[in-house]
Amino acid sequence: MSVTAPPARTHGATSPLRSRPAVRRFLEGPPLDPADLSLVLLVTEEEADRAMPTLTVAQLPAVMRQAKQLGIRSVKIFAESTQRDAAGEFSVVPDALMARAVRTAKDAEAEIAVMTETCLCSYTDTGFCYVTDGHGRPDIAATIDVTSRQAVTHAAAGADIVGPASMVVGTTKGAREALNAAGHESVSIMPHVIFWSSLYDGFRLTMGATPQAGSDREFQINPGKPEQFIDTALQLVGDGADMLLLEPAMFSADVLTELKKRTLAPLFPFSVSGEYTTLSHMDTATGKRDVRRLVELFTMLKRGGAEASITYAALDIARYLNG
Numbered sequence: 001m002s003v004t005a006p007p008a009r010t011h012g013a014t015s016p017l018r019s020r021p022a023v024r025r026f027l028e029g030p031p032l033d034p035a036d037l038s039l040v041l042l043v044t045e046e047e048a049d050r051a052m053p054t055l056t057v058a059q060l061p062a063v064m065r066q067a068k069q070l071g072i073r074s075v076k077i078f079a080e081s082t083q084r085d086a087a088g089e090f091s092v093v094p095d096a097l098m099a100r101a102v103r104t105a106k107d108a109e110a111e112i113a114v115m116t117e118t119c120l121c122s123y124t125d126t127g128f129c130y131v132t133d134g135h136g137r138p139d140i141a142a143t144i145d146v147t148s149r150q151a152v153t154h155a156a157a158g159a160d161i162v163g164p165a166s167m168v169v170g171t172t173k174g175a176r177e178a179l180n181a182a183g184h185e186s187v188s189i190m191p192h193v194i195f196w197s198s199l200y201d202g203f204r205l206t207m208g209a210t211p212q213a214g215s216d217r218e219f220q221i222n223p224g225k226p227e228q229f230i231d232t233a234l235q236l237v238g239d240g241a242d243m244l245l246l247e248p249a250m251f252s253a254d255v256l257t258e259l260k261k262r263t264l265a266p267l268f269p270f271s272v273s274g275e276y277t278t279l280s281h282m283d284t285a286t287g288k289r290d291v292r293r294l295v296e297l298f299t300m301l302k303r304g305g306a307e308a309s310i311t312y313a314a315l316d317i318a319r320y321l322n323g
Contacts, residue, residue: 039072045082
């Protein structure tokens with residue numbers, strides 16, 4: 001009579017139901033760290049009471065020093081222009097607000113990587129991310145031209161990473177060619193890959209980037225089309241992107257994990273204005289911002305393969321993590 005041996009026991013991790021607290025801590029994965037965060041900076045010419053927190057160029061050095069002390073390694077700068085025209089030409093002026101903000105940030109803390117938004121929505125009188133032709137239609141060639149020159153202006157001011165954000169095909173390739181031609185081969189490009197969402201409204205109101213009534217972001221991706229998002233992201237890598245910004249962060253977890261399998265380009269989810277206002281709030285008892293939900297979100301995104309998450313709450317989260 002033959003006796004069938006029992007199946008070999010699988011030796012897995014210690015059951016959390018019977019492990020002691022010290023063992024659970026020992027077995028935990030890498031925790032969220034301030035270095036996993038990038039700080040969003042919305043820069044305006046003057047102090048302003050708006051939907052989202054802003055700061056002036058004069059206030060930048062103190063914020064950069066705080067970021068360095070807390071262990072944050074990068075910032076993402078957006079700048080509003082008080083001067084606008086149909087072609088967004090003020091975005092390429094050497095002493096425009098963005099250029100001054102970048103120079104000030106790098107002078108304050110040279111070791112912190114400065115990323116910029118390379119877009120036209122805060123520079124066109126239409127609020128569009130692109131230049132329009134005489135019939136109000138997107139002028140692709142003109143958009144590529146001005147955003148490429150904008151990228152060079154940012155690099156000349158000291159930007160480490162420029163971020164084409166219009167989703168107009170050709171802007172990433174155009175920026176790479178323009179940067180190389182101007183001697184900025186070492187400057188990286190991180191284009192935005194964007195699902196359209198109402199979560200951007202706070203930013204648009206704050207930075208004067210709301211498009212004309214009845215108009216939407218024509219080149220952003222329908223959130224029901226993850227395969228289009230992934231295909232677009234991979235095309236941008238082929239066009240010269242060194243890394244990718246994915247937004248909005250909380251609705252990009254599935255494409256983040258899929259892209260992690262298909263490209264070596266670092267991936268940066270961007271937690272946009274609506275996530276900041278919805279998932280965090282000021283605690284009136286302590287006077288501090290409650291960022292526990294954002295910590296959970298960014299822990300999940302780190303687990304999913306994010307190189308770092310870009311957030312308005314980076315300083316508050318870093319303070320929370322540092323105890």
